Amino acid sequence: MKIVHYLNQFFVGLGGEEAAGHPPEFREGPVGPGIRLNELLGEAGQVVGTIFAGDNYFSMNSSTSAEVVEGLLRALDADLLIAGPAFNAGRYGMACGEVCSVAIDRLGLPALMAMSENNPAVELHRAEIPILRTSDSTGGMGQALEDLAAGASSYLGSDGGWSAASSLLLSRGIRLNEVSPDRGSKRAIDLLLSKIEGHPCLTEWPLPDYDIVQPSALEATNTEPVLALVTEGGLVPSGNPDRLNSGRADRWFRYSVERVASLMSEEFEVIHGGIDTSASNENPNWMVPLDMARKQEPKGGFSLHEYVYSTTGNQGSMPAMRRIGDEIAAELHNAGVHAVIATST
Numbered sequence: 001m002k003i004v005h006y007l008n009q010f011f012v013g014l015g016g017e018e019a020a021g022h023p024p025e026f027r028e029g030p031v032g033p034g035i036r037l038n039e040l041l042g043e044a045g046q047v048v049g050t051i052f053a054g055d056n057y058f059s060m061n062s063s064t065s066a067e068v069v070e071g072l073l074r075a076l077d078a079d080l081l082i083a084g085p086a087f088n089a090g091r092y093g094m095a096c097g098e099v100c101s102v103a104i105d106r107l108g109l110p111a112l113m114a115m116s117e118n119n120p121a122v123e124l125h126r127a128e129i130p131i132l133r134t135s136d137s138t139g140g141m142g143q144a145l146e147d148l149a150a151g152a153s154s155y156l157g158s159d160g161g162w163s164a165a166s167s168l169l170l171s172r173g174i175r176l177n178e179v180s181p182d183r184g185s186k187r188a189i190d191l192l193l194s195k196i197e198g199h200p201c202l203t204e205w206p207l208p209d210y211d212i213v214q215p216s217a218l219e220a221t222n223t224e225p226v227l228a229l230v231t232e233g234g235l236v237p238s239g240n241p242d243r244l245n246s247g248r249a250d251r252w253f254r255y256s257v258e259r260v261a262s263l264m265s266e267e268f269e270v271i272h273g274g275i276d277t278s279a280s281n282e283n284p285n286w287m288v289p290l291d292m293a294r295k296q297e298p299k300g301g302f303s304l305h306e307y308v309y310s311t312t313g314n315q316g317s318m319p320a321m322r323r324i325g326d327e328i329a330a331e332l333h334n335a336g337v338h339a340v341i342a343t344s345t
Contacts, residue, residue, distance in 0.1 A: 001045035001156045004076055005034040006069075006083040006099045008092045009054040017333065020091075022054035023061075024068040033145060037082070040149035044156050049076055051099070055091035056334065058098065059327050065095075066102050073107055080152060085114035085144040086121070088136040090326040093121035100129045110155065112162075114148050117170055120322030130162045131170045218339055225338040228305035230328060232313030233280070233287040233345050234272035235263075245312055246273030252311035252324045254331075257304070262291040274314035275345045288343055305337050313344065 009019040011032040030038040030047040038047040051072055058065045073081065081103040083096035093115045100111035114132040115121060122131060132151050134144040147168050154164035162169065180187065187204070194201040218225065235255075236244050242253050257263075263284035270280040270287050280287040293304055309328050313321065332340065 001079040002048045002076070003041070003045045003080045003082055003152065004073065004078040005030060005037065005047050005050045006081065006096060007032060007034065007050060007052045008086075008089075008095065009052060012050065012052045014052075014054075017056075020054040020056035020330070020334070022052075023057050024051060024053040024065050024072070026051050026072050033085075033141060036142075037145050037148055040145060041153060042149075044149075044153035045080065047082075048078065053095065055089070055095060056330050058095040059091050059330060062098055066098055069099050070102050070106055073103055073109060078109065080156065081109055081111040082148060082152060083111065083113035085132075085134045085141065085148065086116075086119060087134055087138055087140070087144075088116040088118050090120045090322065091330055093119035094124070094323055094326065097121040097125040097129065101125065104129065110160070112148070112151060112155070114144055120319060120326060122170060123173070123317075124319035124323070126170055126173045130165070132165075132168050133170050225302045226305055226336055227293065227302045228307070228309065228332055228335075228337045228340050229257075229288050229290060229293065229343070230309040230332075230340050231288050231343045232311055232316075233275075233343055234270050234277075234312040234314070235268060235284060235288050235308065235310045236271055238267055238269050240269070240271050244271060244310070246271045247312060247314040247316075248320075249312040249314070249316055249324070250320050252309060252328055254307040254309050256306060257290055257308050258306040260290065261294050263288060272312055272314055272345055289341070293341070302339070305332070305335065 009022045010016055012027070013032060014022055027050045029049065031050040031052070034047050034050055041047070051069060053065055081100060083099050084092070086093040086096050096113040096115065100113050103109040103111040112130050112132060114134050116134055116136045118136060125131065132144070132147055134140055151165035151168045155162055158164055191201050191203070234244060234246060236242065236253070237255060244251060244253060265282055265284060268284040270277040270284060285291040288308055290308070297304055311324050
């Protein structure tokens with residue numbers, strides 16, 4: 001069986017962030033961790049080629065990247081696509097999800113990707129793509145490759161289903177209705193009594209587990225820190241020319257504020273659909289404090305980044321917000337930004 005492997009720029013040996021802008025490319029045979037994966041597969045399958053791309057390039061050029069990947073996959077006529085393992089690397093995980101979606105949706109090619117359950121790509125793709133569970137860090141690479149080989153082998157040796165590999169895969173996160181012999185009040189009391197008695201109990205409706213992101217230390221030795229302004233308040237140029245959603249946003253935009261001392265109401269507006277925007281539309285600086293940042297800039301020991309980054313957090317889905325956060329953070333990192341003021345509603 002012919003298997004194609006997808007990796008990012010780091011795992012094929014191109015480098016880290018300095019190579020994150022590399023466009024999609026193909027190499028024959030296994031590369032990097034794919035060499036060990038190929039060994040573990042044994043007679044079940046062979047890694048015939050490796051597709052790779054830089055995380056930033058794929059993130060910022062998803063449509064173009066998807067077209068290139070589709071063309072490469074068509075030419076290879078493989079039996080299975082394996083992506084990762086991406087562990088908890090957000091941009092890498094999102095690229096794995098896009099590549100697998102291309103394979104499944106456009107080509108009908110089975111695909112399997114591997115990552116930590118904390119990767120933001122999981123919530124976005126778990127319902128459609130089988131995801132093999134890994135650790136958060138690359139320290140679990142050996143086990144991840146063994147599990148990938150086992151999962152792929154069980155699929156290739158089956159009649160086209162993943163049931164034999166289910167113990168290795170993350171839950172698909174699909175909720176189904178079923179008829180219970182007991183009414184809701186009795187089930188709730190039974191759960192409560194079980195919990196009081198110290199017995200195991202499992203809720204019928206698990207609450208989402210939101211990440212707590214700890215701010216990193218400022219690293220700006222021997223240089224003047226660069227500060228950027230970011231908002232989920234829906235700041236846009238007047239008329240909203242890019243059509244940013246007022247709610248359920250799936251996009252973000254950057255707007256130049258180079259040599260701009262203050263956000264003027266005739267030039268900018270706030271389109272957030274979950275708040276009263278009248279005050280912020282009278283003075284957009286109340287949403288994004290560019291005016292005060294400019295006043296502090298000469299005496300504050302920092303310089304302002306040339307762009308303001310904006311999206312809308314109103315009713316945003318967690319997968320979309322994680323992706324937007326990853327993409328903005330990657331651009332800020334590559335631009336040499338040291339710190340961010342992120343305003344919220």
